[in-house]
Amino acid sequence: MSTMVAPVHAAGLGNRAHNLARLATEQFDVLVIGGGITGAGIALDAASRGIKVALVERNDFASGTSSRSSKLVHGGLRYVAEYQFRVTREASEERYQLQRLAPHLVRSVPFLLPVYGGFKETTKLSAGLWLYDILATLRNTHLHRRLSPTQVHDMVPSLTTEGLDGGFVYYDCRTDDARLTIEVLKTAAAFGAVVVNHAQVEDFMRSRDQIAGVGVRDHIRGTSIEVRAHTVVAATGVWIDTLRPKADRGALPVTRPAKGVHLVLPEQRIGNGDVAMTLQTSRDHRITFVIPWMGRTLVGTTDTEYEGRLDQPRATVDDVDYLMEAIVRAFPERHLSAADILTVQAGLRPLVNDPGASTTGISREDRVFEGESGLISIAGGKLTTYRRMARKVVDIVARRLGTAGVDGIGPCRTGSIAIGGTMDDPVPAIGTLGEETQAHLLHLYGGQASTIASLLGDHPNLAARLVPGLPHVASQVVYAARWEMGVTVSDVLIRRLRLANLDGGLALGCLHLVVPLLAQELGWSASEATAQMDNYREEVEQFAVPGRASIAASQGQESL
Ligand code: FAD
Numbered sequence: 001m002s003t004m005v006a007p008v009h010a011a012g013l014g015n016r017a018h019n020l021a022r023l024a025t026e027q028f029d030v031l032v033i034g035g036g037i038t039g040a041g042i043a044l045d046a047a048s049r050g051i052k053v054a055l056v057e058r059n060d061f062a063s064g065t066s067s068r069s070s071k072l073v074h075g076g077l078r079y080v081a082e083y084q085f086r087v088t089r090e091a092s093e094e095r096y097q098l099q100r101l102a103p104h105l106v107r108s109v110p111f112l113l114p115v116y117g118g119f120k121e122t123t124k125l126s127a128g129l130w131l132y133d134i135l136a137t138l139r140n141t142h143l144h145r146r147l148s149p150t151q152v153h154d155m156v157p158s159l160t161t162e163g164l165d166g167g168f169v170y171y172d173c174r175t176d177d178a179r180l181t182i183e184v185l186k187t188a189a190a191f192g193a194v195v196v197n198h199a200q201v202e203d204f205m206r207s208r209d210q211i212a213g214v215g216v217r218d219h220i221r222g223t224s225i226e227v228r229a230h231t232v233v234a235a236t237g238v239w240i241d242t243l244r245p246k247a248d249r250g251a252l253p254v255t256r257p258a259k260g261v262h263l264v265l266p267e268q269r270i271g272n273g274d275v276a277m278t279l280q281t282s283r284d285h286r287i288t289f290v291i292p293w294m295g296r297t298l299v300g301t302t303d304t305e306y307e308g309r310l311d312q313p314r315a316t317v318d319d320v321d322y323l324m325e326a327i328v329r330a331f332p333e334r335h336l337s338a339a340d341i342l343t344v345q346a347g348l349r350p351l352v353n354d355p356g357a358s359t360t361g362i363s364r365e366d367r368v369f370e371g372e373s374g375l376i377s378i379a380g381g382k383l384t385t386y387r388r389m390a391r392k393v394v395d396i397v398a399r400r401l402g403t404a405g406v407d408g409i410g411p412c413r414t415g416s417i418a419i420g421g422t423m424d425d426p427v428p429a430i431g432t433l434g435e436e437t438q439a440h441l442l443h444l445y446g447g448q449a450s451t452i453a454s455l456l457g458d459h460p461n462l463a464a465r466l467v468p469g470l471p472h473v474a475s476q477v478v479y480a481a482r483w484e485m486g487v488t489v490s491d492v493l494i495r496r497l498r499l500a501n502l503d504g505g506l507a508l509g510c511l512h513l514v515v516p517l518l519a520q521e522l523g524w525s526a527s528e529a530t531a532q533m534d535n536y537r538e539e540v541e542q543f544a545v546p547g548r549a550s551i552a553a554s555q556g557q558e559s560l
Contacts (some may be wrong), residue, residue, distance in 0.1 A: 005100055005418045012483030013182075013189050019196045020218060024225040028054040028194075029406065030397050031214060031229035033201045033243065036066035037177065037383050039235035040184040041390035041414075046397060047191035048413045051406075054227060055193060056216055058200035060491045061185055064237045066383065067178035067495055068347025070262065070289055070301055073098050073106045073384045074172035075136055077278065078287045079364065080128050085135060087364050091384045092136035095173050098384070099141070102175075102419035104446035105183060108141040109174045109292070113278045114152050114159060114167040114330075122165055129170050144170035156272045158331050174276070174291060177383055178495045179444055182484055183420030184386070197485055204232070204247050210374040211247060220487060230404060231397050234377040237350040238310050248371035255379050256353040257310065261319040262300030264293075264343045264502065270331050271297040282325040290327065295470060296342065296502050299323050306348055312539075315344040317547045342503045343543035352380040368392055387414050420446050432456065432463035433473070440471035445479075452479045466513055467506040472497050477514050481521035489518060489536035504543040504551035511536070 013019075030046055032039045035057025043055045057063075075092035076084075098106040113129075115122050129144040145168065152159065152167040185195055198219040205213035205226055213228040234243050244251040267273050270290060277290040291298040302319050320338060328336050352367045366381030366389045376396055381389045391412040398409045433441075433453060441449035455475040456463050462475035480486035480496040493507050493514060494500045500507040511533055519529045537552050544551045 005416055011186075011190060013186055013195055013485040016196060016220070016485050016487060019194045020199070020225065022194050023054055023056070023196060023199075023216065023227045026052075026194075026228075028052050028227065028229040029401055030054075030231045030233060031056070031227055032233045032235055033214065034058075034064075034235040034237065034239075035061035035181070035185065035195065035197060036064045036235065036237050037062070037181045037184065037386045038066075038237065038378060038381060038389055039233075040181045040188065041386035042233055042235055042378075042393050043193040043195065044184050044188035044191065044417070045387070045390040045394040045412055045414050047188045047193040048417055049394065049398060049410050050408055051394070051397065051401065053188065053193040054229065055185070055188070055195040056199040056201060056214075056227070057195070057197045058219075058239075060197050060488070060495050061195075061485070062178035062181035062495050064239070065347045065350060066181045066237075067501075068260070068262075068345050069177045069383050070260075070291065071175055071177050071293055071298065072172055072289070072291070073175050075132060075140075076364070076382075076384075077128065077132055077170070077172075080132050080135070081287075084363055084365075085131075088132065089135045090388060091382060092132075092140070094384050094387060096136065096139050097387065097415060098175075098419075099173060101415075101417065102180065102183065102446070104443055105180055105419065106173045106175045107443070108171050109276050110142075110169050110171055110274070111276045111278050111289075112147075112152065112155055112159075112167060112169055115165045116163045118165055125168060129168055132170060140171050142171050144168050155275055156277065158270060158272075158334055159277070160330055160332050162332075172276075174293065175383075176294070176444060176498065178498065180383070180419070182496065183446075186484070187417060187419055195485070197491070198487065201243070204373065204375070206373070209372075230406075231400055232375055233393055233397065234375060235393075236377075237379075238348045240350065240377055240379050242310075244369070244371065244375065244377055247373040247375040251371060254353060254367070254369060254377075256351050257306045257348040258351055259304050259306040259313055259319075259346055259348055260301035261315040261323065261344060261346045262298050263320065263323050263341050264345070265297045265299060265336075265340050266342060267292060267295055267297050269297070269336065269340050270299075270327055270334055277330075279326055279330050281322065282329050283322060288323065288326050290330075294498060294502055299327055303349075310348060312542045313346040313348055314542065315346045315546055319346070320344060320546055338545060338547070341545045343501060344545055345501060345543060350379050350381075366392075368396065370396070390414065420448065432460055434471070437463075437465075437471040437473055441473075441476075448479075448483075451483070452476060455479065464513065466497075466510040467499065467503070470499070470502060470506070472499060474513060474517060477517045478521060481518055486518075487522060489514060489532045490539045492518065493536065494539065500540050500543055504540050505555045507540060508537065508551060508555050 029052040032055040201214045203215040241253040369377045480492040486492040
C-alpha cells in the first residue's frame, strides 16, 4: 500500500435535485443503500477504483448509529481483555491509517486509566497495555506509561484519590463520527459517487431473479424513482434485517441491536479538557469512558439488549443512573447530579448475532452476506474499521463486475486518499473570526475551513456566533446547505454542526438565526420554514434527559 496521501479536492456532495435526476436516468455499477460510515466507506472505495457508484440514505447521512457512537477511533482496550486480539490488531492499524488520512478529524488523545485495585490489578493492566501497544505494532503516537498516584492527581485533580494506587496513560483517537461520515462521502463524491439523502429504498427491481435496481422514495418531494444498478449493497446497520427479507425471502435475522447511551456534561464539571479517562462502572465493573468532545464531556457508554423501535432509540432513567453512579463515585467532590447533564444520546450497535452470548460479549467483527438475489449486505464492525469493511465488500463487487465484462477496476486505493482535504490550507486571517472559531473550523473541516471563512468576504454577518459559549458560526450553516446537502434544520444542526448534541436548549435558541439563512439557501416559503422548525423541535427531544421536562418546555417554545 502506498504511504503517500493524495489530497482530494472535496468540493461537496453536489446538488440534491441534480443527483436525484441522475439516479433516475443513469445506470450504475453499484448502488449502496445506507449513508452511515459503512456505506460512505463503500462508496469511496468503489468510486476511487473507477466504479460508477450511487448511494441513497433513507434519512440524513449519519443519522443512524454513525452519529451516536463514543466518537473514538481506537484499537479497543476492552477487546484485549476479551481476548479479541484480531479485532484490536485490525482496529489499531486503522487508527494509525486514519490519523494519516484525516489528521484534522482523527486526533490522538491521552486516556488516563486510574488503578484502585492494588498490585494485582496494576500488573494485569500493565500487561494488557503492553499487549495493546504491541498489537498496534508499536505504531501508536505514544506508548503507554505508568503514573504514580501524585501524577494521576496532577493530571485530573477532581478524580478521587481514595484507594488510588497510581495509573497509566495510553493513547487512542477521538473524532466526530457524523462529520467523518460526511467527509468520507464528500471525498467519494469528488471521485464521482452520486449521493442523495432522505431517499429510502422501498423495494427491489429484478431481472431474471437477480436484483437489478431499487425503488426509492424521495422523502423531501414525496415522489418515487427507480434506480438501475448492476449490483446492490445494503450497508443499513441495524436496519439490515428489515431490508434483507425484501430481497431474499426467508432471509433470517443476522443482527442483534445493543443500545449504548452517552451523557453530555459541561467540560468544567468533571473534565480536564485535554485528557480522556477510562473508568469502571460501579454496578458491573464494565469499562466506561469520559471523553472531552467539542468543549463538552461525553460519558459512556451503556451496553444493553434492545428490542424497541430502531428509529431514534431513547435513553432511560436507568441508563442515566448507571452512568451517573460511575462518575459520582469517581468525582465525589464535584457533587454531580442529573441536573448537570446537558443532553443524552442513545445509539444501536449493529452487532452480528451470536446466540448465547451477552451483547457485551458479542464480537465486534463484521460479516458480509451474499443473498441468492445478488444482494450483498454487511453487518457488524466499527466506525474505526470502516475502510477494511469497505474493501471487503468492494472486492466482491469488483469481482462481479469483472465477470460481467467491466474492465479496468483497480485494487483498493483508500489507504492513500486524504479524507475531506487536508490541514494545509490555513483559515484566512479574518479579524471577525476569533481564534477559538478558527481552531474549531480547522479541526472539523480541515482544508475546507477556508471555504467557510471565504463566505465572510461578501457577508461579514456570517461570522456571527450561533450560540453563546460555543465557537459555531453562521457561515457553517450556509456551507452545510451549499456543500453538504443539509436540506433540513435537523440535517444542519444535528449531523453537521452537532449543536443539538452539545446543548439541546441552545440549539433551539439559535433557530431565529439559522432558519432565515436556510430559507434563503434552500428557497423555503414561510410555511415550509415553520414546518422545518416543528420537525426539528421534535427531533431535538431525543436528546432530552429522561425524567426531566422536554427541551422545548425548559426553553419556552421559541418562534421566529
Ligand atoms: P448506520 O450508521 O446505522 O448507517 C446505516 C444507515 O442505513 C442509516 O443511516 C439508515 O438510515 C440507513 N438505511 C436503513 N434502511 C434504509 C433504506 N431502506 N434505504 C436507505 N437507507 C437506509 N465504533 C467505533 O469504532 N468507535 C466507537 O467509539 C464506537 N462507539 C460506539 C458507541 C455506541 C453507543 C454505539 C451504538 C456504537 C459505537 N461504535 C463505535 C460502533 C459504530 O458506531 C458503528 O459500528 C457504526 O457507526 C455503524 O455504521 P453503519 O454505517 O453500519 O450503520
